[in-house]
Amino acid sequence: MTDAPSSVEKPTDPAIESGLDRLTPDRIRQVIQQVLKNETGPRFKAYVETCMRCGLCAEACSYFLSNDRDPQFMPAAKVKNTIWEMLKKDGDVSKDFLRRAVRIAHLECNACKRCAMYCPFGIDIAYLMLLVRRICHKLEITPQYIQDTVNSHSVTLNQMWVKDDEWIDTLQWQEEDARDEFEDLQIPLDKVGADIMYSVIAPEPKFQAGLLYQAATLMHAAGMNWTMPSTPGWDNSNMAMYTGDNEISGRIARAFFETAARLRVKRIVMGECGHAFRSVYDMGNRWNSWVMPPFEVVHALAFYHELLTQGRISIKEKYKKKVTLHDPCNVSRGRGLHDKAREVVNMVCEDFVEMTPNREHNYCCGAGGGVINCGPPYKAERMVNNRVKAEQLAATGADVLIAPCHNCHSGLEDVIQHYDLKMEIKFLGDLIYDTMEKKIYEPGA
Amino acid sequence: MNSFIAFIMGPMVWISFIIFLGGLTIKLVGILKAVRQKEPYIYSYVTLKHSLRSIGAWMIPFFPRSARMSPVYYGISYLFHVLLFLVPLFLASHIVLINEAFQISWPALNDQVADWLTLGVIAALIFFAVRRVMVPEVKFLTGAMDYVLILLVMLPFLTGFLAYHQWIAYRWITVIHILSGELVLIIIPFSRFSHMLTAPLTRAYMGSEFGHVRQAKDW
Structure with missing residues (x-):
């Protein structure tokens, strides 16, 4: 170390x-x-x-x-x-x-x-x-790698050069797989007037398609009236926000909100990503001259909290291993969701231990703010530059690290590997998917 | 000489206070107008409630985590700022002068207490200077101007202390005391001493972004 x-x-x-x-x-x-x-x-x-x-x-x-x-x-x-x-x-x-x-x-x-x-x-x-x-x-x-993500945003409106047909194809593939668990499960595309537009970042269809599967089962089990757009505007990530390319950053956010407007949804729910959340609830709206976002934007943490407290999903058996929680800057210091996150963790897991410092004062994952997006050439120094995080994680003695943000997740995975910490890393959604009752919510049941 | 002393104890005091208060007022109006012109979004996010919440939280000694992590510096800095205003405003000989001019007065500090507090201010300033040399991260940021600012604040307190004891050259020390006090007042609006105006503003903005938009604490 x-x-x-x-x-x-x-x-x-x-x-x-x-x-x-x-x-x-x-x-x-x-x-x-x-x-x-x-x-x-x-x-x-x-x-x-x-x-x-x-x-x-x-x-x-x-x-x-x-x-x-x-x-x-x-x-x-x-x-x-x-x-x-x-x-x-x-x-x-x-x-x-x-x-x-x-x-x-x-x-x-x-x-x-x-x-x-x-x-x-x-x-x-x-x-x-x-x-x-x-x-x-x-x-x-x-730097080259992060500029490439902005170039991708500029051409495709998503971060990872995901083509329009690949996007739809991936959703249908996950829908098909998820039907092994829920016979009638659908990932409803372009359902105008749905309550919720669910949005993700481009790495999910690109190489973490399982997260789409999990989100679909969660929505289905909770009986939500939801949809996903089939057109560009589905990606809520925004790397241009971090390169200072404000013009493209604004274009991405505008396309995103216009997609939600076209689908006439009541609110936007998004996956476990921090910077993407910040880009649509706080930054993109400003560039497009809205004081606050034109839609209610709900981060996964708040959404899980809602589903669990309303009883729309229930936990069959709590997760047994000792877990700790990383507070991502953009959802904790950035939106005060740390207390809800803890409530969810305690509803889902038996053995939760805090890392210190925590909540608003948590140390950054070292990957956020576009740093990890500068790519593999800089990984070695990123590891050196985040020794303090490794020490903070090691001190918890936890078996599992919950990192409810894509950037944090990738960055901390590197930290765990580099510093040889004996720890698994999970999204909160992973744990909910593992522990929930796989049955469909019936009101009043 | 007498007419010079009469000038620096009369019109020059007026001039100093006018530049000090007028300068800060013009600066404040300038900032507010510039915000309206170039960054009007700031008015959309600043709320009185969250501004006061943040400023208040940072006024409570050792309440912010940052303060608890550097308790010595914070404690000394906090006391220093209190004394910086308290000692000159409640010094018996200053109140006498004000009473002569305006027939108003208020309770004064005991002279001996004031004497010790003055030494406290000087000690704090020496601590700040030593810290700038000794602590690597502070040293890295420090430039010549930082020592100049420390000296400028120290001068009126040091000469005030010497004048009270009348050990040497009482008359000259008093003249330097008056002039240096006036100099500090005059340069406040034009130097980083203007943080007495801008710090509450930057705090209010950050406090509002955290409290109002981010729904998080900023201390």
Whole structure:
């Protein structure tokens, strides 16, 4: 557990390098000035002028804590090494500076906003890092893998180049499989006027189709009037939100809400994903000029809570192994769902142990905020940068880690493997599917 | 010399307070107008309830987790900020001056207590300076301006302490005391000391995003 940061080979990202090759000093200055002058306002100014350099944010950051308190990794240092310097030089920064800035903003910050809770002034450093990403986007030096997901969003409106027919095909395949358990089960496509539009992120049809199966059985067993769209707009993930490509990010969210509007559903329920939840309940709506989302957006955690407390599904026998729960930034610090999550875990599992710190103060998985989406070239450093998470998990002594978010799930799976923790990792939906009564809900029964 | 002292104890006090309060007012109005113009969404999310909830939570000593994790720095910083206002406002000799000018007065601190509290402020400032040298992550962020700001705040307290005891050059020390106090007031709106205005605003915004939108705590 003691890999030194220096032991990690820094890879050179072809997209960053070729982007830097194309840049001229004029272009760099022009883009930085344009973003800092036209795309920021008093909020940015106040953040820059208010910081008293007290260093309290350091204690919040899992990168800082994982790298033996190396000051380079503290939140304010990341601002100093990017934004302050850009301001001081009025955009006249070198390519070497930018190469470092991309890495800081894309790979050394999960935009988890934990530091905003440790700054006495509530300065939002995640916002400043996303501003750096916006500048990198406009300079066309975004890391290759995450840029590819944005390209996919741009073409297909989903994150993983899932073709229209593949999407429908996958749903029908899961429907067919699920009929082994429930004879009449359907995944209703484009059912106008249904109560619920169920939406997922592209990795589910791409390589986790079993999650669609589980969600369908849950909906069916609970007797919900639900539907899924057959057209683009089904994917609620939004990687453009993390690369600073606000225009594409807004387009994705708009297509998503328009799909729900076309289906005239009452609300949108979504799977266990954190950033996707944030993108539709808090970010996409803003870009499209809605103060709050035009539809009620229900995260899986809240939905499970509803189904269990209303008795629409019941648990046959509680899960026996010792479990612990990871609070994803975007649903806990991002939406206060941590207490409901605990209630669900306690309804489903016999032996639940907390990790510390928890709830709003939980450490980030190290994968979120687009970091894992920068791809395999950066996996080794991602592991070094999240040692503190491994220590936090190991201290629980749990056999099973529940991670109710796709990003967290993938990131923590890597952490468990890398640090050789004897732990299984599950979605909450996995446990509910395993323990629920496989019968159809009848009102009043 | 007498007319110089009369100037810095008379018109200059007025000028300092006008720049201090006027500067902060202009700054506040400027911020609110700029928000209206460039970031009107902020008004959609800021609520009074959640702003006060957040500011309140952060005013309670050692209530935020951040405060409990750095108790020494937090404790000293908290006391320092209280004393920064308390000592000058409730110092007997300041109240006498105000009474002479406006015929109003209020209860004063015992001189000896005030003397110790002044030493407390100076000690806190020395602690801040030492911390900037000793703690690596703070050192990394620190620039020359951070020490200048510490010195600027220290000067009126140090000279006030020396003037009270009248050990050396009483007259000159008093002049520096008055001038440095006025200087600090004047630069507040133009320096990072303006966090006395902007910190509650950034806190209110973050408190509202957390309380109103995110339905989570931010302490």
